Amino acid sequence: MGRITLDKVTKSFGEVNVIPPLDLTINDGEFVVFVGPSGCGKSTLLRLIAGLEDVTSGQIRIDGEDATDMPPAKRGLAMVFQSYALYPHMSVRKNIAFPMKMAGVPQDEQNRRIEAAAKSLNLSDYLDRRPGQLSGGQRQRVAIGRAIVREPSAFLFDEPLSNLDAALRVNMRLEISELHNALKTTMIYVTHDQVEAMTMADKIVVLRAGNIEQVGSPLDLYHRPQNEFVAGFIGSPKMNLIRGAEAAKHGVATIGIRPEHLAASTEGGLWQGTVGVAEHLGSDTFLHVHDHGLGDEPMTVRVDGEMPVRHGDRIFLTPDESKLHRFDKQGLRV
């Protein structure tokens, strides 16, 4: 079981109010991602749930039980830290065994769980090494192993992939997703990378300055962003936001159109501009279009496959009207 409820939780550091009153329910077995720019309070929120920080007011309930004043160890949660936080003077085996040793699990049971975790994480060959002798990806796995053996009611991940390189990050992302499919345990995952959030989450919580901007499934957020901030934050490349006269035509303050919902043509279309940087990825082409008369920012267009245009070429863009997002003066969705 791993149902976590936050009820009017606030957190202040001295005078600074990091988290204003915040309500959130995380259901058993869900993979929830907290995402937001740096300094948005997402890590603080995770640490409140873990018990590493005390809430200023409000209540945290785990499986219906009030856990607000429980020490971290009693909450039945396991955390994977950004720095992995392995114990450098212990072997991998002892690192993984440490939480069980503290909990007084019998030796036989400890060995059984270590073997099982090591097998599922491909760590069996490294059990007697020190963390210092392992690569970044292996350390990450040890940290996950140390969390698994506790058989927690929920896993907490604090930007676990930020110290890995691009290729390894994609692999570990898949491994964690597969782990969730296999264990079906509640997982709470903090990241600043919206791609990680979109690919891994059942439910995304978008945070800005301690406030929840939107809660929903990845596709909810992609199709119906509640405000301009979420619209600009979710999706890669970023949504094009257009203000002024063009938006007024639609009767709103701002309209947004995603790069993949713009049709590009060299013959004709609704808007025109000149090609700036053209990024040819083979599978797609991203065009950055300047001088379109719709604002100062270049517009980004995604074209499937290839498009034989070069720097300085004239290009026409036509938005898919059905995929247009409309926002009012306060930046809220209309």
Place this chain on the structure above:
Amino acid sequence: MGRITLDKVTKSFGEVNVIPPLDLTINDGEFVVFVGPSGCGKSTLLRLIAGLEDVTSGQIRIDGEDATDMPPAKRGLAMVFQSYALYPHMSVRKNIAFPMKMAGVPQDEQNRRIEAAAKSLNLSDYLDRRPGQLSGGQRQRVAIGRAIVREPSAFLFDEPLSNLDAALRVNMRLEISELHNALKTTMIYVTHDQVEAMTMADKIVVLRAGNIEQVGSPLDLYHRPQNEFVAGFIGSPKMNLIRGAEAAKHGVATIGIRPEHLAASTEGGLWQGTVGVAEHLGSDTFLHVHDHGLGDEPMTVRVDGEMPVRHGDRIFLTPDESKLHRFDKQGLRV
């Protein structure tokens, strides 16, 4: 001018041969990216060109002139380092002025160039700050500014974006591309990230263990990888490589198909398997398909837009025969 020619260049550190004899020509005005996994010798190659390492044998020519034994400062090249390598005790202005001061450029000319560089890089407001007071992206710009004012015949970039976070990396990538469009100067760029290589390069040099695996434009490498290594390295997500009976049907040792050239269907198709992790990005869906009987690795499929499948669903895959890559036993393209 910035035409650089490497003629049978080798480099050994003691007994270890890092770069076997290597020939390469970089034309004036080209944006060349050296890409490869870590330890492939790409940084060493850049440092050989810069003159920070001495070649063991062979010749480096810059604009036809033998530069093999020239000191770094005389080669007319400017380098942007991974750590930015700014001088921490100098203001931004002095940092940018340093190479001109060393070259004895008159004070008026120095100021003119600093103002011009600061303006084009949005640094005008920060000229009197110390590097320690700047953000990562700003430091990166100062490092580029210090390179620009020298008006070099070629820029050398050594993984300049690896210390920035994902969003900033995309921005700086565009800025460097725009800089190249504006200056038309030769640029040599080292990275381990194939996306950077694909989006920025005129010409990509793929390196493995000091050997050049392939040289070509991004689309050359995407459409006609010369061997399995390049096929697997270029493109995101990775190409699916299939060996054994299925490949034998095509009369080769290995066949490769990119995730975007596989059609997925829930009704029927050539191959079938079960969905493992499904990554819903909104604009695309990436499916990782297991139990397809074609090998141990899961197959990756890219579906445009959304596809309503879940973990454990049955799915059918059909490759686009015209986009199939064929490789022989030695891993070379057939």
Place this chain on the structure above:
Amino acid sequence: MLLITTVGGTLLALLMDQPFWGQGIVRILVIAPFFVMPTVSALVWKNMFMNPVNGLFAHLAKFFGLQPYDFLAQAPLGSIIFIVSWQWLPFATLILLTALQSLDQEQLEAAEMDGAGPLSRFFYIMLPHLARAITVVILIQTIFLLSVFAEILVTTNGGPGVASTNLTYLIYMQSLLQFDVGGGSAGGVVAIILANIVAIFLMRMIGKNLEA
């Protein structure tokens, strides 16, 4: 004598570490004695605190109705150990404090999540982390304690008898007070060799530290 001082000093410093985390002013006060010159400190202790007639301790003792105790005469070794410890404690504290602060906070938090109480955290996480720093402190102190000279000269002059004589003072007496230059020089060479054996261990430690 050396062992008692160093081990005692190390343990005391470890205990003292806990409350001082990040409190700048307290830290300066703690570290101040380290910068007081050995001769001065010995004199101050001798005359101001331990003097059986006018010393502060004597006054204290009288205040509680006890017999004033001539520390340096009755327990010369103990007194010297006390003075030297007082001087070297800040040094150990400083080094161990720096080491403690270099401990990754996330490791402690991970251990807390793993169910380790304060005592377990100290023994399983902090002590292994400090192991190297403790060794360095012990080695450095050993070298310097070999040469505690000023204190002995000023306070007890090596006496009574040779109860508080150490190697350096022995050399001094041999060669200058008894004009036995040969014996003194021999002692000097022995001392240099001894110090260098310890120094080699120390250099290895520091070398490892620089690499890590």
Place this chain on the structure above:
Amino acid sequence: MLLITTVGGTLLALLMDQPFWGQGIVRILVIAPFFVMPTVSALVWKNMFMNPVNGLFAHLAKFFGLQPYDFLAQAPLGSIIFIVSWQWLPFATLILLTALQSLDQEQLEAAEMDGAGPLSRFFYIMLPHLARAITVVILIQTIFLLSVFAEILVTTNGGPGVASTNLTYLIYMQSLLQFDVGGGSAGGVVAIILANIVAIFLMRMIGKNLEA
């Protein structure tokens, strides 16, 4: 005297740094004198090298046909400065070496690309980087040199006259040899205050270092 010693030591150490980069054994040899006890070193110098009859320097001088020179009698201050410098040089070297090694190699390479020669690199890149370390060395040495005691006692006994007397030795003489406990104590207090003023600067430096 203090200034000459520290500045001289610092400059010498800086020059010595260059060739020793990364050469472990040479480094240990250079650092060894630091671990030799002050008394011992002073004795060794006095008897083995500078003695006008049997000293090594005397033999050397005779070998070259020169008049043996009684260093300690003729130039007491110079001799003491020399001995103390010899002792403290390794300390400065060690600290500055560590500071130099913490200098980012890419900065030097960037300067090289920017057209700075070895001399420009030293003045524009290395010296500013070392500025803080040099200050720390000067401060620490100042504190310790205030208390150079053993050397003076053993070699010149403060004489001839008071030519080589410093503050600590003055206190020693005042309070013990002349039994003027009051004057000695006063001197002691002055010394403690002096040391602590320097120490406060030092602590600020170290504090900044820890933050950076």
